[in-house]
Amino acid sequence: MPSGEARGAAGEVREFSTRDVDRARAHVSSAYYPLTLRPGADSARFGLRMRTVVLGPLVLGELTYDSDVTKDCGEPSTAYHVNVPTCGEVRTHCGEQHVVATPRTAAVFNPTGRTLLDRWAGGTTQLCLKIDRGVVDQELADRLERPLRAPASFELAMDLESPSSRAWLYAVRLLASELDAPGGLAAQPLFAQEVQRLIVGGLIWGQRHSYSEAIREEATALRPRTVKIAMELMEQQPEHPWTVGELADAAGVGVRALEDGFRRYVGESPTTHLRGIRLEQARKELFAAPPGTTVSEVAYRWGFTHLGRFAGAYARRFGEPPSATLRYGSP
Numbered sequence: 586m587p588s589g590e591a592r593g594a595a596g597e598v599r600e601f602s603t604r605d606v607d608r609a610r611a612h613v614s615s616a617y618y619p620l621t622l623r624p625g626a627d628s629a630r631f632g633l634r635m636r637t638v639v640l641g642p643l644v645l646g647e648l649t650y651d652s653d654v655t656k657d658c659g660e661p662s663t664a665y666h667v668n669v670p671t672c673g674e675v676r677t678h679c680g681e682q683h684v685v686a687t688p689r690t691a692a693v694f695n696p697t698g699r700t701l702l703d704r705w706a707g708g709t710t711q712l713c714l715k716i717d718r719g720v721v722d723q724e725l726a727d728r729l730e731r732p733l734r735a736p737a738s739f740e741l742a743m744d745l746e747s748p749s750s751r752a753w754l755y756a757v758r759l760l761a762s763e764l765d766a767p768g769g770l771a772a773q774p775l776f777a778q779e780v781q782r783l784i785v786g787g788l789i790w791g792q793r794h795s796y797s798e799a800i801r802e803e804a805t806a807l808r809p810r811t812v813k814i815a816m817e818l819m820e821q822q823p824e825h826p827w828t829v830g831e832l833a834d835a836a837g838v839g840v841r842a843l844e845d846g847f848r849r850y851v852g853e854s855p856t857t858h859l860r861g862i863r864l865e866q867a868r869k870e871l872f873a874a875p876p877g878t879t880v881s882e883v884a885y886r887w888g889f890t891h892l893g894r895f896a897g898a899y900a901r902r903f904g905e906p907p908s909a910t911l912r913y914g915s916p
Contacts (some may be wrong), residue, residue, distance in 0.1 A: 586655055591888055593775055594630070597638070597639070597767065598636055598637070598638050598763065598764055598767040599616075599636065599637045599638075600635070600636050601633070601635045601636075601637075601902075602632070602633060602634045602635065603625055603632070603633055604631060604632045604633075605635070605685075605718055606622060606623075606624055606631055606731050607626075608690065609622060609631075609633040610622040612633075612635065612662055613635070613656075615635060615649070616635075616637050616644060616646060617644065617646075617658075617666075617715055618658050618659070618661050618663075618664070618750070619658075619659070619711070620656055620657060620658045620659070620716075620845070621656070621657045622654060622655075622656055623654065623655045623656075624652055624653070624654050625652055625653030625654060625655070625704070625707070626653070627652045627653060627707065628652060629652075630652040630707065631650070631652045631654070632650070632652070633648065633649070633651075634651075635647070635648045635649075636651045636764045638760070638763045638764055638767065639776055639779060640716070640760055640763075640780065641777070641778075641781055642716060642717035642719070643714065643715065643717075643781060643784060644714070644715040644911035645712060645713070645715075645757070645760050645761060645763075645764075646712070646713045647690065647710060647713075647715050647761065647764055648707070648710070648711055648713055649708070649710040649711075649830040650705055650707060650708075650709070651658045651707055651708065652707040653704055653705065653707045653905060654702075654704075654707075655701075655702065655703060655705070656701070656702040656705060657699075657700075657701050657702075658694075658699075658700040658701070659699060659700065660693075660696065660698060660699060660700070661694060661696050661700060662696050662697070662718075663696065663717065663718050664712070664715045664716055664717055664718050665691050665693070665694065665696060665698060665715075665716045665718060665721050665737075665739070665788070665868065666693070666694040666697060666700070666714065666715050666716070667691055667692065667694070667713075667714045667716075667743070667757075667788070668686055668691060668692045668694075668702075668708065668711045668712070668714075669686075669691045669704060669710075669711060669712040669714070669754065669757065670686050670687055670691075670709055670711045671686075671688060671710045671711065672688060672709060673687075673706045673709025673710065673711050673897055674686060674687045674706050674709060675692070675702055675704065675705045675709055675711065676702070676703040676704040677692045677700075677701070677702050677703065677741070678699070678700070678701045678703060678741075679687050679693075679694045679695060679698050679699070679700050679701075680695070680697070680698025681694070681698075682701065682740070682741035682742075682904070683741070683905075684697075684741045684742040684904030684905070685904065685905075686711070688745070689744070689745050689746055689887040689897075689901050690742055690743065690744060690745060690900065690901050690904060691742075691743040691745055691750075692741055692742070692743070693739040693740065693741055693742075693743050693788070694739075694741070695736065695737070695738050695739055695793055696718050696736045697736060697738070698738075700711065703736070708891065709849055712761055714757060714758060714784075716761075716784070716785060718736060719755075721737065721785060721788070721789070722736060722737070722738075724785050724786065724789055725737055725772030725789060726908050728789070728800050729746075729796065729799055733796070733812065735795075737789075737794040737795050737796050738794060738795040739792050739793070739795075740752075740792065740793045740794065741790075741902055741904060742901075742902065743791075743792050743902025744898075744901035745901070745904045746901055747853070747857070747901075747902075748852070748853050748854070748857060749787070749790060749792075749852050750791050750792070750855060752783075752787060752791070753783070753784065753788060753791045753792075754778055754789035756783035756784045756787055757784060759780050759783075760784065762779055765850060772841075773845070789851060791852075798848075807819065808846075808850040808851070809846055809850065810836075811836040811837060811838045811842070811843060811846055812836070812843070812846040812850050812851065813835040814835060814837075815832040815833075815835065815836050815843060815847075815855060816836055816851070816858070818832060819855075819858065819859045819862055820862060821834070823859065823862045823863050823866055823887065823888075824863075824866075824887060824888060826888060827855075827859055829843065829844065829855050829856065832855055843855060847867050856860070861902070862886055863887040863889065864887075864898060864899060864902055864903075866887050867883050867884060867886075867887045867895075867899070868891070868899070868907075868910060870883050870886070871883055871907055871910040871911045872889075872910060874911055878911065879911075880892070880895075880896070880907045880908055880911055883907070883911075884896075884907070896906070896908075
């Protein structure tokens, strides 16, 4: 199959299905990257259903395999990539990172580092978004006002229930709507550019990566003093049961003013920001915990009184349950 045949023209939706493994591998490779594809033990049930649409430097596909498969993409090199399951789960590795992608946790792949989907469970459907590396790298370079030393390295697990990720996912779903009603974005180039900007910019701001601190240093300089005071208090005493009212009083502003400041300059609410700090502290403690430590005592120590909610938030943020971190310790 000629390179690019599976992608189609801009705005054109390509549909494809097959029960042949070799044809499936060739078609997916043409739309995305060269890869190997191996069906699992139930190979007699193998089947692929796939729809793709192209928007400039973005390729979005909806892919479903009828049986378990393993996919080895090597190093994508030319692109960043995000997989968002809409149902089911996919066990995934990228370099040294691993995550089980679900409808609550997406997987973000980098141009460098071997990308391996150990088990794409049969019946699982994913939105598979390829973003040309040059677009992401240029956006980062523009924000930093200097060339990049190396491509960004994103954290593999993306919590799709965080405020920033929900906004990003909304933009991805706008693009995905083209799969059902093609021609809308292609007929409105200005709107299409805005969707592209939201997807690329949202990934850079919403998902942690190797340049996150450098970008946030630029934004930090613009943060008002009231927001900085509240952030410093939370960082200095994350175990304290802070309320937004307490933080607002300490900063000398009203609750609404503080919340508006956080949304504008931090990109999340004070409560969400505090929860993130506590989750990071809990993870550090679980990594270094001595024998006999339990997840519940670590959770309670960092202000999480509902163990189930703590475990869910932890898994969405880090791509594994807290019990796994406690069991295996620091990598």
